[in-house]
Amino acid sequence: MRVLGIESTAHTLGIGIAQNFPPYILANERSKYEPVTGGIHPREASRSHAENLGTVLKKALTKANITIDEIDAIAVALGPGMGPCLRVGATAARALATYYNKTLIPVNHGIAHIEIGNLLSGFEDPLIIYVSGGNTSIIAYKYGRYRVFGETQDIALGNLRDVFSREAGIAPPYIVNGSHVIDLCAQRSESKEVLDLPYIVKGQDVSYAGLLTSALKKLKEGYKLEDVCYSVVEISFSMITEVAERGLAHTRKSEVLLTGGVSASQLLDEKVKKMAESHGVKYYNVPPAYAGDNGAMIAWTGVLAYLSGVRMNPQEARIDQRWRIEEVDVPWRG
């Protein structure tokens, strides 16, 4: 059976097609909203998604070399995310399901990130480090659900990186040749010395807001931009790696999965890999095409949910901007 998945929770409109037998993923097409100045404006992003939906949908079907008739169900990310963006995906999914008479499957965006990672890594029960512009969580499966063992108490890791770069005048664009500008800036630091900035780990949680404020203050005080970049990157990545390590000690899992948009950072990859190696556990970093927001992860999670009997009436398919992963039953596991 085949599922078409729609992702539109933030800056990416993604449409993917997945099936329950190899090669599992048939298409993973997208269009990304790039702000000219500033950050993501939800209304502008949603407008861009609505304009591109037809094209991306067509591209996905062409890529998979199938027609809509060969699709059994439509899966859609109903949350969490930005309201206007979510509505574009939800509206499209309801329309497609109703018009073509397909089953509609609700998918939680965070769980989709995990499940595509499980598929690609072959991991069975990993500790998940999920880091993106809107999320910073340490997650593991326990008692029928994915549980959050640690998270940010304020801003997300990707948000720290974006806002710092913007305020420091080195973004947008945030990504240059696949690397975040803050990482490129950090690599240019000659001293490679960590400035005295707040390293805030509270139990299993991290806090990045204080680091952001203090780092911007350091810039105003005249410290070299490259050294401040290096310190922010070193401290923020050490913090998340440390809480992941704590999560590992606490849950005793033997696999570590790194995913989300920030997982593309080579510096973070190196840190988490070293941490995993030091505890003798397996490690997998989800490749960027599947780690950043994408449609394939929604389609694949749709396949898992469909086979477990998860269904939704189009009338009931409402978005949920704050849909936490702990609220979702995952009947396809355990």
Add this chain to the structure above:
Amino acid sequence: MERLKKSLFPLSWGAESNLYSGIYLGHKVVIKERIKKPYMNPKLAEKLIRERTLAEAKILWEANSLGVKAPLPLKIDPERGVIIMSYIEGELLRDMIYREGFSLKVKNIMEEMGRSIAILHNSHIIHGDLTTSNVIYQYQTKNLYLIDFGLSFHSKRSEDKATDIRVLERAVESTHPEYKNELMSSFLSSYFEKVNERDLIWESLEDIRLRGRYIKERQA
């Protein structure tokens, strides 16, 4: 120290440190050695080890002098991140809950724990890593011990006290989801009975609960 190490018996590995048991000056002891994180800038790793070792030893001492049972620090070496402390016999609260569920004994322990944390908070000590794995119940003496002050610090801010409680809440939610309400209400009732500035802490706690990403009640 090196001579001592040879006779050590490894107890556990943690994210923070390795624990060994051994005999020091005739006492059964735990030797806690902080691990230098291989993934950190070496200077940052050393700084964290030094700061955390000193803070932990100082706070262990203070907790004991307040009548809150915790291991006693016998010797410290901040540069190498080593603390030698008294060994606590007993069962982890986590294992007791796995074994007994929410029994009357577990309820009493949660209440006792609430009182102990209130005493620490009233002296502005934040434990920093409250979980059911960091409480040991000693059957012989019927005493409750708090362990692993590795992340503890001093603070007068009600927000930090509330965070301490929130960390426990989160740990209980993830470790014992089936008893989370019973466990936490036992803890909270005795904690709020004893703690100073309870209204401020309660307010902060509500605030922090809503601060995690994607909490329903928080307004955009």
